[in-house]
């Protein structure tokens with residue numbers, strides 16, 4: 428029996444055809460720099476998430492850095508969860524802010540954010556790990572507003588994820604999405620920033636174009652080459668045209684896992700199924716030994732376990748220089764105990780059922 432891959436990049440035929448049609452036009456016209464495909468991507472993405480504005484950029488990391496730069500918080504502390512991608516803190520450092528870590532496992536919560544908060548803090552970053560929104564998101568925004576602190580969503584995993592009909596990208600003052608190759612919506616490399624502020628959206632477009640003024644001569648803000656090419660944007664638009672169907676398929680697979688997984692030692696965190704993006708399906712075990720045992724069992728059953736979302740929390744990432752912060756027990760526990768099961772929109776029901784059978788058949792051999 429074939430091994431079930433942890434993840435596969437697959438484009439439906441209609442997406443490939445639409446992309447090739449658009450790519451041919453880009454090549455014929457010779458317009459490679461941001462043009463109609465970028466503009467259409469921005470319009471369609473803003474509509475998808477319900478944001479007033481969207482600005483395409485070259486990566487999710489760039490979107491985060493630009494969010495902090497347009498918010499003009501340079502030099503100030505920014506709260507970042509210890510459990511996230513290197514890029515979240517990298518962007519904060521590149522924007523010349525000071526990352527202050529707070530403890531978080533799967534979900535950021537007000538208690539942990541509050542424990543790290545000081546009156547100097549300019550912004551709080553929440554990360555929607557795996558594409559699931561913390562149940563406290565609305566309250567976190569209110570908490571930030573009460574303290575006059577910006578909320579920035581690192582929505583890199585959360586395209587289309589929602590709580591009570593409100594989608595990721597609209598809870599924060601600014602939000603950043605990654606469009607990297609492993610995401611549910613991808614331009615291979617790319618990112619998009621969303622905001623309710625037209626001023627910030629205009630500033631973001633200026634930053635992505637090396638900070639150029641409208642005269643094209645003067646560099647008036649410290650931007651960089653953070654543009655998205657028309658070819659990348661064309662791939663994004665081709666997927667956005669059928670994105671709701673992709674999302675529906677992913678959330679059905681998540682429901683199938685939730686209904687089928689029934690093992691006393693495999694915990695499924697509280698998941699707002701209908702509201703997740705379907706980027707990851709995450710389960711947790713009691714401890715690191717159990718996680719290793721589950722990994723071995725899945726591999727023996729022909730199910731490739733996915734890499735952990737984040738196996739090493741940020742305070743233990745040498746390049747970031749944040750090792751003097753901590754301890755972060757929730758981040759450490761999550762890193763040591765979570766397992767990502769195979770998930771992508773082309774995964775068949777039969778394959779999902781084989782994964783479920785494998786999980787339910789696990790006996791801890793530790």
Ligand SMILES: Cc1ncc(COP(=O)(O)O)c(C=O)c1O
Nearest residue numbers: 486487488512514583605606607
């Ligand atoms: C939570 C999070 N933030 C930021 C990024 C950076 O995105 P990109 O690789 O598009 O720069 C990633 C990448 O996967 C991520 O997982």
